[in-house]
Amino acid sequence: MRGDRVSVTAPYRLRIERALDDPGVRSVFHGPLLLVVRSDATRFRTFSFYKDFTLRGDLADATRPAGRPQHFTTHGLNLAPFHLADDARYHAYSRRAEPLVVFGTSDSGVPNRARGDGLTFLDVLWEQAPFASSGGFVAAVRTLAGTWPAEGLFTAAEWDRVVSAAVSADLRSRS
Structure with a gap:
């Protein structure tokens, strides 16, 4: 009816998805959005996330917001949405480092x-x-x-x- 309002919220959370052929290779997502690691490195970036987890077991414990929507930092590196399509070099996958x-x-x-x-x-x-x-x-x-x-x-x-x-x-x- 006229004047009615519909409010929709989609609370995104950070999560890891493992590569199908190698569980030690992973990608980071914010909800359905792939985040890429901004880096000029030519080899897999390695991350150790579990040591930073609290009882929540949430990837947010191992990352920090980076001042722009859907941008984060972890391990001194920036994570940004894949769809930005700028000319920055990136990694869509990283390797687990939990020795x-x-x-x-x-x-x-x-x-x-x-x-x-x-x-x-x-x-x-x-x-x-x-x-x-x-x-x-x-x-x-x-x-x-x-x-x-x-x-x-x-x-x-x-x-x-x-x-x-x-x-x-x-x-x-x-x-």
Whole structure:
């Protein structure tokens, strides 16, 4: 009717999509929009995002707004919408660099090994986010880490170090 208003919101969030043929190669999206890494480098840029995650498990914890809509910074590099079509060099893909199981500043010292499908311990763990509490996070780590020795990916001592690191981690919101 005349005078009615319709309001539509589309809350975009930052997310990662893995390449189909290599889970260690990824692209960053803001909602449906591909963000590219502005860089002249001729090799994959590598990023370590999980160490910056809070209990939310949100990529926004590892990036910062860059002063323009849909522009962000991470690891000292700019992320910009792919569709800008200017002459800046860019990377649509980056490589995961998560060598150790780390939760914030709590480092287990345990290698972040991948299963046969290419997904690492941290990949599988953070797919379960958000976590309602630190206790819920520790329970998820304990459960998932318990499956890794059966696959030959953690020793009993490594399981203990991963769980201890999770217990020590402070993953409350940093914002």
